[in-house]
Amino acid sequence: MKHNFGAGPGILPHEVLKQAAEGVLNFNGTGLSILEISHRSAEFESVLNEAVSLVKELFNVPEGYSVLFMQGGASSQFALAPYNLLPDGGKAAYVETGVWANKALKEAKLFGQVEIVATAKESNYTYIPKDFTIPKDAAYIHITSNNTIYGTQMKEFFKSPIPVVCDMSSDIFSRKVDVSDFGLIYAGAQKNMGPAGVTLVIIKNDILGKVDRKIPSMFNYQVQIEGGSMYNTPPCFAIYVSMLTLRWLKAKGGVAGIEQENDAKAKALYTEIDRNPLFKGVCAVEDRSHMNVCFVVENPEHEKPFLKYCDEKGIVGIKGHRSVGGFRASIYNALPITSVHVLIDAMQEFQENNK
Amino acid sequence: MKHNFGAGPGILPHEVLKQAAEGVLNFNGTGLSILEISHRSAEFESVLNEAVSLVKELFNVPEGYSVLFMQGGASSQFALAPYNLLPDGGKAAYVETGVWANKALKEAKLFGQVEIVATAKESNYTYIPKDFTIPKDAAYIHITSNNTIYGTQMKEFFKSPIPVVCDMSSDIFSRKVDVSDFGLIYAGAQKNMGPAGVTLVIIKNDILGKVDRKIPSMFNYQVQIEGGSMYNTPPCFAIYVSMLTLRWLKAKGGVAGIEQENDAKAKALYTEIDRNPLFKGVCAVEDRSHMNVCFVVENPEHEKPFLKYCDEKGIVGIKGHRSVGGFRASIYNALPITSVHVLIDAMQEFQENNK
Numbered sequence: 001m002k003h004n005f006g007a008g009p010g011i012l013p014h015e016v017l018k019q020a021a022e023g024v025l026n027f028n029g030t031g032l033s034i035l036e037i038s039h040r041s042a043e044f045e046s047v048l049n050e051a052v053s054l055v056k057e058l059f060n061v062p063e064g065y066s067v068l069f070m071q072g073g074a075s076s077q078f079a080l081a082p083y084n085l086l087p088d089g090g091k092a093a094y095v096e097t098g099v100w101a102n103k104a105l106k107e108a109k110l111f112g113q114v115e116i117v118a119t120a121k122e123s124n125y126t127y128i129p130k131d132f133t134i135p136k137d138a139a140y141i142h143i144t145s146n147n148t149i150y151g152t153q154m155k156e157f158f159k160s161p162i163p164v165v166c167d168m169s170s171d172i173f174s175r176k177v178d179v180s181d182f183g184l185i186y187a188g189a190q191k192n193m194g195p196a197g198v199t200l201v202i203i204k205n206d207i208l209g210k211v212d213r214k215i216p217s218m219f220n221y222q223v224q225i226e227g228g229s230m231y232n233t234p235p236c237f238a239i240y241v242s243m244l245t246l247r248w249l250k251a252k253g254g255v256a257g258i259e260q261e262n263d264a265k266a267k268a269l270y271t272e273i274d275r276n277p278l279f280k281g282v283c284a285v286e287d288r289s290h291m292n293v294c295f296v297v298e299n300p301e302h303e304k305p306f307l308k309y310c311d312e313k314g315i316v317g318i319k320g321h322r323s324v325g326g327f328r329a330s331i332y333n334a335l336p337i338t339s340v341h342v343l344i345d346a347m348q349e350f351q352e353n354n355k
Numbered sequence: 356m357k358h359n360f361g362a363g364p365g366i367l368p369h370e371v372l373k374q375a376a377e378g379v380l381n382f383n384g385t386g387l388s389i390l391e392i393s394h395r396s397a398e399f400e401s402v403l404n405e406a407v408s409l410v411k412e413l414f415n416v417p418e419g420y421s422v423l424f425m426q427g428g429a430s431s432q433f434a435l436a437p438y439n440l441l442p443d444g445g446k447a448a449y450v451e452t453g454v455w456a457n458k459a460l461k462e463a464k465l466f467g468q469v470e471i472v473a474t475a476k477e478s479n480y481t482y483i484p485k486d487f488t489i490p491k492d493a494a495y496i497h498i499t500s501n502n503t504i505y506g507t508q509m510k511e512f513f514k515s516p517i518p519v520v521c522d523m524s525s526d527i528f529s530r531k532v533d534v535s536d537f538g539l540i541y542a543g544a545q546k547n548m549g550p551a552g553v554t555l556v557i558i559k560n561d562i563l564g565k566v567d568r569k570i571p572s573m574f575n576y577q578v579q580i581e582g583g584s585m586y587n588t589p590p591c592f593a594i595y596v597s598m599l600t601l602r603w604l605k606a607k608g609g610v611a612g613i614e615q616e617n618d619a620k621a622k623a624l625y626t627e628i629d630r631n632p633l634f635k636g637v638c639a640v641e642d643r644s645h646m647n648v649c650f651v652v653e654n655p656e657h658e659k660p661f662l663k664y665c666d667e668k669g670i671v672g673i674k675g676h677r678s679v680g681g682f683r684a685s686i687y688n689a690l691p692i693t694s695v696h697v698l699i700d701a702m703q704e705f706q707e708n709n710k
């Protein structure tokens with residue numbers, strides 16, 4: 001039995017994996033694999049429609065928004081947001097909360113001016129900057145809701161006079177969000193929604209049509225909306241597994257239900273980190289992520305032995321990102337609280353054995 | 356038992372599907388699913404490396420070329436080819452052999468001038484134009500090796516003074532090809548290589564670096580080469596299944612082996628189409644595709660009954676594309692010749708019953 005704390009591609013629910021494996025062999029009794037049926041078949045269209053409906057229902061997406069399943073990951077969206085939203089000679093505002101935010105703003109610079117309205121770079125991104133002014137003359141303001149590498153998370157969003165563009169890759173569907181606060185939400189699937197290979201985009205229709213540049217069809221949100229995520233052959237299997245995961249989430253009580261579980265998992269783990277003298281957290285307490293729990297050992301000599309200790313207990317994926325070091329326990333939606341307790345027990349036993 | 360003649364996503368080998376399903380539950384004995392392991396894990400890196408090696412080996416890719424697994428389908432490559440290769444104010448040459456070629460050249464027009472050096476549009480693309488002059492001042496010439504919708508295929512390629520860019524989506528790995536004839540080959544996986552969601556790109560390194568425009572990282576071939584297809588999280592599962600399919604192909608005797616089988620399948624089916632007075636082919640005989648066999652009924656009243664007849668025999672996916680009508684039997688690498696014989700038998704029985 002493995003306890004998968006990997007940062008992504010991350011853990012998926014066991015029952016989803018079981019259904020996905022069945023679909024690979026015989027999809028919905030068609031006698032064909034989900035990997036070899038036409039994306040124009042009634043069977044696949046029904047999968048895509050259900051996935052879109054589940055996103056709308058689970059995230060309470062208001063009228064006037066479109067839900068897309070695209071390819072290319074959040075890294076492609078780093079470019080597509082300015083491609084579609086930032087006029088030539090215009091300006092976009094960015095809040096720099098980590099390497100991914102930094103990569104996003106670098107792509108925006110290819111299309112226009114970038115104003116970094118706040119940054120936590122000088123602290124190696126251990127906190128979320130909160131005092132910033134939204135420039136009313138910017139085309140949009142870009143934020144990153146959760147910073148996977150550093151373990152920080154924006155606890156509150158804000159009303160804005162300009163569209164808010166949010167990279168929600170690593171905490172989408174983990175907590176209640178008011179979608180109407182945003183002009184554009186995008187998220188690579190591979191943390192809370194499904195396997196790598198599909199990207200969720202939720203976009204307010206009326207923020208489009210304000211740039212004059214020519215946009216290639218595949219990178220044009222309007223074209224993707226008109227094609228219903230089927231302008232070209234979509235990544236059928238990744239959408240299928242995402243749909244199964246969203247179904248699972250709905251059965252768990254939806255986003256409100258999972259948020260309670262996520263809060264409980266995060267609380268248990270941070271409590272142990274704060275209690276156990278061998279470990280300490282690395283981020284500002286008020287900005288601690290409920291998805292990626294980053295911590296270090298007080299004594300550097302404990303790092304390797306603790307990793308080995310975890311490995312023996314089937315705890316995998318907790319090595320911290322190379323730019324931060326230490327440990328990172330990703331506790332995404334699908335990770336059961338029992339796995340968190342296995343990790344906590346390991347920390348306590350490790351303390352006992354290292355007195 | 357289904358006989359899957361679908362045009363794509365198309366049939367995959369049964370043993371590949373079995374291994375893929377196993378990998379979804381427990382990948383290589385890791386205790387984790389291929390859907391939830393890190394793309395930076397040794398296990399996944401080994402999958403990617405093997406996939407790249409198999410492409411190089413099976414297609415005899417010369418030194419000086421890079422093999423990439425990207426996202427976004429051939430439709431994204433329609434834009435990426437000119438984005439990376441067509442200088443501002445420059446010109447690209449296109450051979451227009453179908454709707455996909457037409458879509459490709461439309462994207463190129465966003466980046467520079469397009470010269471259509473040959474087109475078969477006036478005949479609804481029922482043949483491959485052969486007499487065209489390659490403009491030496493163009494940045495590249497773009498061709499489509501196989502036209503899925505119309506059932507035509509370029510039987511021979513050519514030496515060119517400018518780079519040849521080829522959309523090989525629907526016949527890659529179906530026959531021997533001299534990769535050194537090409538500057539850039541791209542192919543959506545979902546016909547002969549794997550499931551939808553990954554795109555193979557084979558690029559000659561020295562054709563890059565000749566445009567000045569700023570290219571977003573994800574759409575920049577040079578960035579993708581430097582990242583080894585891992586600039587961002589790749590579509591791990593689609594790459595895994597592609598690798599399994601390439602392994603299967605190697606065990607079948609590689610491209611030379613499958614080409615013989617494909618020739619035999621095509622010959623059997625076209626022979627029946629030409630023999631059976633109820634059916635007729637739609638394309639120029641010398642340009643007939645060995646991947647997508649398009650045909651119609653002589654008597655339009657036979658169309659629906661024949662489809663129903665096929666349906667009862669487990670023959671699926673043979674309805675022709677809406678722009679052509681009639682029938683299209685896609686006989687990709689993974690379709691066994693026994694399925695072709697089931698279709699031929701159906702045609703013969705249908706003839707018997709409709710005398």
